[in-house]
Amino acid sequence: MHVLWLTAHPEPRSLNGSLFRDGVRLLREQGHEVRTSDLYSMNFNPVVTADDFSHPAEERLIVGRAGQEAVRRRTLAPDITAEHDKLTWADTLIVQFPLWWYGMPAILKGWFDRVFVGGFAFGVRDAQGGQLRYGEGALAGKRAMVIVSAGAREAGLGPRGINGELNELLFPLQHGTLWYAGIDVLPPVLVHGADRIEQADYPFRAGMLHQRLEDLPHTKPLPFRRQDSGDYDDDLILRPEFSPRVTGVAAHYRSS
Template structure:
């Protein structure tokens, strides 16, 4: 594999930092090539601005900034900000993306959300069309053929991230990232790895989680992706609504897996 490991934690000596280094060591030991984007170490700027697209700062007399079209034009002309271009080069090189972060307020740290905002721009991660004019997204597109795995830590107990847990199911919490971002851009997403009980972890628990990470990385090239439905696979009508004859009893996020039976067990690792 050619792996881009994307991570977001401010403390390199943290649990996330330790697992990050263990994962990199294991991948290299197994003969895989690895590049990294350690966002806090890089001092990554998470804020989208006109300068990302070589545009003047909006103000009196300046052209109104339309982010999508400005990004698409900058991709075409090669005038994106250098730090964005560097991340595009890493993604173009990689066949596998690891996204690692602590779960903060039910989502990604802001710096990581800002990486997706600035890097997954129209003209690079989405915005392609087929010869019928249909948008190539949700299973198709510029990043199709790559795969990704999310490694997420949480202070919560594993059961509390289950189907009836107070924190909500892990599959639902990660749906915006796994389905709405990665799968949207065409990337196959394998089931996530949950590192639970992060705030109460002792040496024995850490060893178990590190071993689970190594096993998941070893199996990653052959792991079956989450069975998300393809936008253009016939499951959705012209309004992008799931056809009524398909698993009509299932609603909400679970409906967008190919069958309810194949959807991941909430909170599973």
């Protein structure tokens, strides 16, 4: 595999930092090629500005359109282009972060804001002019896996846990970002109780991650519904014959 490991934690001596280094080392020992984007060590700029697109200051900035134009003209900022080169090379993306206030750290959200621009990560159209997304599109054929640490106990991120079920919390990233761009998404890895892990517990947690990494080439993705599978009507509403008693996030998973 060609793996891009994207990670966002400010402390290299943290649990996340240790798992990141161990995971990269394991993948390389297994013969996979790995490139990394350690956003804090890179001091990655997470803020979208007109400079990202070489956009004239006197013109109104419409971000989606400016991104597509910059991709077409090859005038994107060099730090964005560098991340595009890594993504183009990779067939597998690992996204690792601590869960802060039910979401990604700002630096990681900003990476997606700046790197997943129109014309690169989305905006591909079929012969009839329809947008290819949710299982199709510019990054189709790639796979991704999210590794997330959380202070909550494992049960607290389960189906009836007070924190909400993990895949529902990750739905904006896994479905609305990665799957939207055509990337198959594997079940996430949860490192629970991260604030209470003692040094003696680390080998067990590292071993759990190692097993998931060893299984990575063969793991089946989450069964999200494709936009163009016939499951949705022209307004992109799930047809009534599919999961008729299910609403919300769960409706967008195939039942078989």
